[in-house]
Each structure stands twice: as C-alpha cells, then as structure tokens.
Amino acid sequence: MKIAVLIGSIRQGRQSHKIGYYLSQQLNDKHHEVEVLDLATISLPMLEERVGKHPQLPDAALKMSHQLHTADAIILVTPEYHGSFSGVLKNAMDYFSAEFHKKVIGVVGVSAGKFGGINAVQQLSQVVINIGAYCVPTRLLVPEIYGAFNEKQELVNEHTLRSSQKFLDEFEWLASAINGKKMATAS
C-alpha cells in the first residue's frame, strides 16, 4: 500500500516527529511505499481558502494534495498542546477534503507526560470522522516521549514498542480491508 505519514509538530526542539519516522520505517520494512509529510519541512501558509476554491493555491498545498490523494491510507502524528492536537496540523488538514474521503486514517498522540496525548487523540479522531475518513479504532498513545528514543533515534520504551506494533497491525488490517473493497468495487 501507499501510506502517507503526516507529522503535525514543527516546534523548535520537537519530539513527536521521532515516532512518525519510526512508524514510517516499520511500514517501509513491511514493503509499503511510505511518504513522510513533515510539516516542519513544508511551507504551508495559514489557510486562506481550500484546495479547489483558492484562486492561487500555494505550491506546497498543491503538492500535498497530490501526495494525500495518491495515498491509500494515512497516519496523523500530533503532539498534545493545551489539551488538544496541534494547530499546525489542523491548519494543514483544513486545506483538504476529498484527499481524505473514505481513507483509513491512524491517529498517533505524543506527550511529555504520562498520558500519551489522549486528549489530542480523542479530538483528532473526531475530526477524522468529520472529514469522511475511517479512523482506526486503536489509536497510538506515546507518553514520556523525551525518554522513549535513545541518541541513535531508536525506540527503547518497551511499552511503546508493543503498542506501536499493535497499532500498526490494526492500521494495516483495516487499510488493506478497505482498499481491497475499493479495488473489488472498481473492477
């Protein structure tokens, strides 16, 4: 499958990207075609108008639209900020609509504390439903992110290692089921 991993943290000294790149590598190892859409490297302005309505859509939005459109399934990674998901991720998501429609979306939350971004994940899951996507019921919560990876960027937290595998298994299962159905309907 073709999978897009959208990383919704651009903070100086950010940590959330680590789990995004880790999941991408895991999916690569399983022979999926993975594209990381890291908002820290994408110059996406604050939304003035959506794809399809903006008279002069920013190039970054046009490129992202194509990347999301061609993805079979998507993973969203967000830090928890003030009890919700990041503003930069919401701004990016608001550009798009059809790009998400009937796609399987896995949600990943990150926090420095013990709760793994549960509030961010709950609220982001609600948005995922509102954009007409299929939210993977198993969400990945990554607590205590500052100690979760070592200096070589290897995931060393046993709990997060196990929960990441469970999350990826569920994500792959649902994504392949929905994509199988789409292919069967198209043929």
Ligand SMILES: Cc1cc2nc3c(=O)[nH]c(=O)nc-3n(C[C@H](O)[C@H](O)[C@H](O)COP(=O)(O)O)c2cc1C
């Ligand atoms: C503006 C801001 C608000 C935050 N609010 C919360 C919060 O509500 N709950 C929480 O568990 N962590 C909160 N944090 C800490 C994040 O969990 C922490 O920054 C973590 O490393 C994940 O985000 P990062 O990708 O920015 O590093 C907040 C951090 C920032 C910068």
